[in-house]
Amino acid sequence: MTVNYNLWAKTGSISLPGAGPVPFWGFAPATEGPARLPGPLLEVPQGENVEISLTNDLASGISLVFPGQDFVPQPVKNPAGTFVSYNPETASGGTLTYSLTVSRPGIFLYESGTAPEKQIQMGLYGAMVVRPPGFDPGNPATWTAYGSGSGTDFDIEKIMVLSEVDTAMHQALASGDEPAGYKPDYFLINGRSFPDTLNPDDSGPQPYGAKVTAAPGQRVLLRIINAGFMNHNIRLQDIDARVVAGDSRPLITPVLDKSYLKHTLTIGSGQSYDILFTAPTPGKYVLYDRNLNCCVNGNNFPGGIMTLVEVP
């Protein structure tokens, strides 16, 4: 079977606490809606053929790559033999379809394979979650991250896409200038900096909230994937969390349990971890980057990569 998606790459504007509107490039799920940061969450069953039709409303060529998937990029060179992109480009104004078969469950990035040092920073990335066999969105009893026997049954799932924004770099690239260098001043979960991370989902350019609400005893699955350029040390304060998968490789099989407990986890650029915990006694628990310089907005604490797990 084939699952079809249409994405539009567009310019847009995000709002960050204490900063004016910040230009960005992102993916929109519709021709008329705003581009999103991160791009639309793609949710597909394992084994499907995924076809993504990408329309490019940006001024320069872009492309898509799917790290961690069974997908062989076809690097493109110009006639002089110089590297152009990791995968065929959708030219400005054009449309191109990318297809892949999602052969294993997990949480993955899709991101630009053209000038990624600029285009990914500008926002051309998003997450794809691949559901294991038997997963039925309407039946919580079937909810697992990696299928039965993987020890990943959950009641509540929260996907967290980490990244950073250098607002000066965004301004420069949006006006066609060369950036001076990379020195991020905003640090994001799902395209938002704290305290915006606490706001509910909405329909704007940063639609994905990052707060977790769970009742005591509920099994919470955090799927944290790092789309940024820096490594982030994610800490879940006062909650014992178990790492059940790294880069969508499950650590538990019916014969071997390699999962482990960790309160602070270094998530390298491009990496993902699935973390499972049982919601403890009622209270507010903070999740933040122990690289404390990423818990700021500009020069002010608190901000950045920080959110709450709230157990009412």
Next chain:
Amino acid sequence: MTVNIELWATDGYMSTPDGNSIYIWGFTDTAGKKAQLPGPRIVVTQGDVVSITVHNLLPEATSLLFPGQSGVLADNGTGPHLAEPQFDGTGNLVSLTDFADYPGNPGANPTSIRYIFTAGNPGTYLYESGTNPHKQVPMGLYGAIIVRPADYDPAVPSRKTAYGENTGTEFDREYLIVVSEIDPVLHSAVEKGTDYNIREFKPRYWTMNGRCAPDTMFADGMGCLSNQPYGAMIMAEPGEKILIRYAGAGIENHPLHLHGNHTRVVAEDGRLLKNGTTDLSYKRFTILTGSGQTYDQIFSWSGLGYSQANPIPTTLPNLRNLGVGDAGWTLWSGSPYLGEKGDIPVGVTSFNEMGEYYFMLHSHEEMQITNWGEFPGGLMTMLAIFPAGSLGNVGTIE
């Protein structure tokens, strides 16, 4: 058993080997004393109820987080309650946990706070500020906690363990190395009350137990390092099981490695790497000590048994061809054999005591082994292998 600990959050100065004196914030466990770096070691036993009172003498509110503990209670005068992130009247987060106010604040909230938790798991942990942590933690408001397993008994070898009997974590000697880094511009901005730009964070010093190399190799409690009481040199005899506890208290991650030896990581963040009978421990040459994280490792040094009677099958370089660097001193004994001393080049001072071997333990990010750009320094110490029977009880943490 209940363990009562009192800490004062205050200021002080640390000194660096290049002659700098840097303003710090930190903890002391003695009223009226200056802050020390890192804060006092706290050693408790699994199952203990740990009660830590913080008296705040700083010019702003402060607090403590206990990563790896759960069910931490706070009591700032109204009785114990779950320690939680604190928000002001308009909903802005002001602290990651309940805090002690600062003296003279018109709000007149208590300037002391007590935290209570049950040390549920053995292991290595940090305690650190949860208030303006991007400033207070780098300024020095951190320290380490060692939780002994419930069955710990240093007199019984099978019970002198990091994680309990039959966990494969027996040790003969143990060492704790808390790593961090110092951006002097932050410290002087805090001292002078001037602005600091977080984006310009640029460490110039890197510390093991609050000291930069070569001070890391001095013994505990040196008078010239009055606010940096903990040495970081590892000393062992051949065949002994050595437990090294790394704790990352800084902002950065630090790749630490020990020359000539792989170590086995047996626990991370105070959790034994074992599921039932499945052993998840692993050997590493370089351990990326992530900020806010801890790594417990055990290893043994066993040489190849070379001695005058069993000589090393190689030709040693002529004494005149030996370079010992600009410093004019060496840790080399002058002999290739453990427990023997020999000739060293004329004009060179050897600090070797009894023919012991030295292996570097350092950060593999080479800027981190400098003091303001000057090598050697920073995140560097030595593992010293002494002849059997010569060490007594060094490598004991109480």
